[in-house]
Amino acid sequence: MKRFFSFLTLLLFSALPALSQTRASQLQQPNIIFILTDDLGYGDLGVFFQNQRQQLADRREPWHYTPHLDRMAASGAQLTQQYANAPVCAPSRASLLTGTHQGNAHVRNNQFDKALENNHTLGTVLQAAGYSTVAIGKWGLQGVDEVGPHWPAHPLKRGFDAFFGYMRHRDGHEHYPVEGVYGGPKQVWDGYENVAATLSKCYTTDLWTAKAKKYITNHVQGADAAKPFFMYLAYDAPHAVLELPTQEYPKGQGLRGGLQWVGTPGHLITTASGQVDSYVHPDYRNATYDDDRNPATTETAWPATYKRYATAVRRIDDGVGDLLQLLKDLQLDENTLVVFTSDNGPSLESYLPAQYVPNMPTFFDSFGPFDGIKRDCWEGGLRMPTLVSWPSRIPTGRVVTTPSIFSDWLPTLADVARVPAPARTDGVSLLPSLTGQGQQPASLVYVEYFEEGKTPDYQKVELNRRGRKREQMQLLRLGDLVGVRYQVAAASDDFELYDVVKDPAQRINLARQPGYEHLQQQFKVKALQVRHANPTAKRPYDDALISAVPAPATASPGFSWKYVQGDFPWVAAESQQPASAYGTTKVVGGKELRHKQGMVYYTGYLPVPADGVYEFSLTTTGNAFVRLHEAALLDADFSYVAGTQLTQRAPLQAGLHPLRIAYLGSKKRASYLTLQWRKAGESIWRPLAPVMTTGQP
Structure with missing residues (x-):
């Protein structure tokens, strides 16, 4: 009987890769896994910095290891000049999810737990592209106006089909939900249910990894197996609490080994046993260094704080290696795009008891070759350790030195999924730089x-x-x-x-x-x-006059416009789509709107007669998005109610200001688009009267 079940199990495991390979060959869209760590520095990855320290063998400068991530780098691309949108987690993660930089973002500064706006997200865009979507790990953008489980910005309300993880920001400061070694019991949500009581001895890095593996394996076998999946896997380590796992990482990796979801309450994962906060990786257990910078004296053991830090990073490394092996076992690896990065620079924060030495990013130089840490706008606070793997499209050993920022990922993943990026996004697709095919537009790196x-x-x-x-x-x-x-x-x-x-x-x-x-x-x-003011995050330059641009060499009255035919799911960002029709118009909303099955793009320069604050008004029966320079001005797209008047202010210097309007007509209603302006304090709105440089965009 035992031999029969062993044979049956072997048959199942051998069949899964074959089935997966068949499905992978049919899919044109890749699966996507976006892995985000918490407070991991650029210098914490071997391939970016730690391996250099090891090669120098300077005993005054300790090092740690990330072997699986190094292999991921060798098999794919390193983005050596990618920036986070903010040097702290909430605004950084919000900008990543919405594709907006901090000059146009809704969540700014230290607005932890603020509701992610009801707008396009990585989840909604990829859902619309046909993906099954899941968020695992730390969220922290649910909103504080209501008590759970039905927060206004729960991941299930922001484009994700499933969620398992920490909802509240403060819960992410603890790596054992039940035992609460340094922070008390926490909440872990499976959709709208708090399941923390079942998570005894679950170290969160292991918990999120095991859940991710379970999701992928279930997806292969499930009813939606024919659909690609998007996973947002947000670890809450190595953040300041610096707790240790219960035991060594389980032997083996992937489908047959490594971490597994057991599913028994009180023992949900394979490492939910042993002693909480106890295991130090053997590479660091007896590690020493030249603390007094005198090679003639006996070396000193690493302080326990840094054994903990190195073990926490290594545990993430093991988890990523486990996931990558699972993709290989299921033969999904060729058709899966995997991104690995961190939300901001390394932290000096530590929630360890007083007997531990403080956490100092200088022990490993976690900021790499830069200055700055978490909460700094120097390179060390914002330059992120980013790796990307997609074996079928990204050449091995590729090093991308083109500057980029987290708000580029939404248009990049939209490009990967073969849907247009929403006009609201501030980023550009990084696909040309990643694949070496085509020319990437310049990324706007602004914080x-x-x-x-x-x-x-x-x-x-x-x-x-x-x-x-x-x-x-x-x-x-x-x-x-x-x-x-x-x-x-x-x-x-x-x-x-x-x-x-x-x-x-x-x-x-x-x-x-x-x-x-x-x-x-x-x-x-x-x-x-590049920005607009946000009343919840005031800046000393909010009221400064936005500078005009030099007059074009040739100009005539009105807007230039182009029509791009297509069935667009939202107001789409303008790219290099060929125009099906084009022309000029003195005001928006004319005969060019007779084209319903597609986008109409207007461009022009607004002649501002005198310095001052100006108000803008938009009303439409369709959907639209307006930019002034590169700042978001009016957004009538995602949750816009047809016929609603939107208004916005902008302080403008006298002269010309570039204006861009993207319009998507309604299939149900007659096309109508009115854009007006007036100087603040005036009572009458008047049509915009821009100038253009050419009649053909």
Whole structure:
């Protein structure tokens, strides 16, 4: 009988890959897994920095290992110049999910638990593209106006078919939901049900990994097996609590080994036994280093804090290796895009008891070759350790040095899924850079953030950055140059300018050198043109006049427009689609709207007669999105009710301001689009009267 069941099990396991291979060959859209860690630094990955420390073999500078992630890097792409949208988790994750940078975002600053807006997300876009969607791990964007389980921005209300994980931000600070070693019992939600009571001895890195493996395996066998899946896997480690697993990582990986979902309450996963917060990886258990920087003296054991940190990172590495092996076992790996990254730079936070030494990112130089940590707008706080694997499309060993930012992932994954990116997204598709096919448009790397604290007083940090007040901060990258401002008091404040390709540690402030005056002004102008004010995150430059642009060489009255035929699911971002028709019009909403099956794009320059604050009004029976320069101005798309008037203000300098309108007509109603403006304080709206450079977009 035992031999019969063994044979049956073997038959099932051998059949699964064959079935998966057949299905994978039929799918044109790849499966997508987006893995996001919490407070993991650029320098924490072997391939980005730790391996260099190991090769130098300087016993004064300890190192740790990420072997599975290193193999992932070798088999795919490294994005060495990718930025988070913010240097702390809530706004960074919100910008990732919505594809908006912090100048246009709804969640900004330290707005933990604020509801993710009811708009396009990675989940809704990929759902519409035919994907089964699941979020596992840390969320923290559910909203605080209601008590669970029916939060206004529950993942199931933001494009995900399933959710398993921590809903509240503060729960993500604890890596044992039941035992609460350093933070008390937490809530873990399976959809709308709190299942934390069943999770005894479940270390969350293991828990999320096991749940992810279970989801993928079930998907292969389930009713939706013919659909591709999108998984947002958000680990809450190695965040400050620095707890240890219960035991070593289970032997083997993938379908037959590694972590498995047992499913028994009180023993849900294979590592839910043994002693909580006890296991140190053997590579670090007896590790020593030259703490006094004297090779003649006996080396000292690593402080327990850093054995914990290295073990927590290694556990994530083991989990990723386990998932990648599962994809191979199911023969899904060729047709699965996997992204690995972190939400912001490394943290000095530690919730360990007083007997432990403080957590210092300098022990492993977790910020890599940069300055800055979590909550900093220096490179170390924002430059992310990003890896991408997609064996059928991304060449092995590819290194992408093109600058990019998290808000690029929504248009990238939309491109991968073969649907248009919503016009609301601020990013561009990274697919050309990843695959080496085609030319990637320039990414807009822009960050704004407020933090009351100071930068750390580390000897490894540039002297003028130690103990420096942060307050209002801003970062903008143009080409190889990054402009950074701390304690911003006015739009006229100077940026510090650094060539972060030649000078990644940002030691040479080019703004102090002659010949950079015009670039200083360019950064100040651009920083106002890419954003709009948000009353919940006020900035000292919110009311500054947005600079006009130079007059075009040739111009005539009105808008230029083009019509792109197609069945669009939402107001789509304009790309290089060929125009089915084009022309000019003095005002929007004319005969060009007779085309219903597709998008109409308007471009023009708005001639502002005098400095001041101007109001804009939009009403339509279809859907539309309006940009002024690169700032989001009016959004009548995702949840817009036909016929509703939307208004917005903008402080504008006299002169020309580029205006772009994307319009998607309704199939049920006659097309109607009215866009008007007036100077603040006036009572009468009037039609826009722009100028254009050419009649053919």
